[in-house]
């Protein structure tokens with residue numbers, strides 16, 4: 001290990017633990033000087049990607065990045081008008097890109113099943129990006145808490161339905177877009193639907209983001225034998241419609257330091273396209289580097305709880 005590696009590693013570690021600097025655009029700018037190389041410009045030529053929540057923020061920026069690397073991109077949205085608008089904007093950024101708009105409300109398990117069953121053909125990259133921070137507790141038609149249904153149950157069902165196509169790929173990859181907020185929560189498999197205690201949107205959001213990280217690890221084990229790689233990541237803090245709407249005060253205060261959506265989406269695209277990410281499996285990433293999933297020892301989930309999460313997702317999406 002060189003002196004430069006030791007110094008950059010120490011700076012990177014310090015930015016991670018102090019949160020603000022690392023999650024902001026300062027962290028992005030500092031780390032990009034020494035992070036893993038960009039994938040080749042045609043890395044995704046001949047490959048097909050699907051991004052949920054692709055009409056806005058990080059999902060749209062990820063779709064641009066994937067299309068730039070040559071992928072055919074399916075923009076999966078719950079509002080087709082917004083999806084078509086995003087498609088036009090992505091085409092402006094990447095002329096000639098092959099883009100398809102598909103409708104699916106990720107929180108509606110019937111809609112997810114219909115979408116998954118009707119999706120035909122090649123799939124190499126699946127990005128679970130759709131997410132919400134609900135202001136108050138609400139349930140879907142299926143009776144599930146909305147943040148959970150959108151970020152965990154819908155993606156779990158969709159991954160299963162699309163896994164035959166991912167297994168058929170020579171380099172299948174799945175990326176769960178989690179959040180650094182997940183560090184604040186343990187896996188709450190005792191109350192996955194947040195029925196107990198006073199509901200707080202930010203807490204509900206962080207809980208499901210923790211679940212996504214564990215779920216990605218479980219799917220990585222499930223699909224490993226078929227050569228499909230599954231990772232989770234967190235984007236830091238990026239200036240998106242989701243942040244300005246759900247966290248207006250945070251957005252006002254931090255705006256000058258927030259990452260652009262492209263900066264927030266950088267690691268999503270890199271995980272989909274780089275050879276380095278394909279050699280790992282079931283890891284949690286930020287700024288092109290594997291990150292710890294826990295900072296506090298008592299937050300580690302037991303093997304029993306991890307399996308209980310899988311059973312819960314299987315039962316709820318049956």
Ligand SMILES: NC(=O)c1ccc[n+]([C@@H]2O[C@H](COP(=O)([O-])OP(=O)(O)OC[C@H]3O[C@@H](n4cnc5c(N)ncnc54)[C@H](OP(=O)(O)O)[C@@H]3O)[C@@H](O)[C@H]2O)c1
Pocket residue numbers: 052053054055056057058059076077078079082104105106107108128129130131132150177178179180234235236237238239240241242243264
């Ligand atoms: N921005 C950040 O700093 C940050 C930090 C950590 C993690 N994240 C994560 O990054 C992801 C993208 O967030 P963002 O900041 O880009 O927010 P955003 O601009 O609000 O984008 C969220 C996307 O998810 C879609 N969506 C929400 N519920 C859906 C559902 N039930 N079915 C289908 N699509 C649905 C939204 O569609 P509509 O436009 O129709 O609502 C939108 O396209 C989320 O998972 C978020 O938790 C973001």
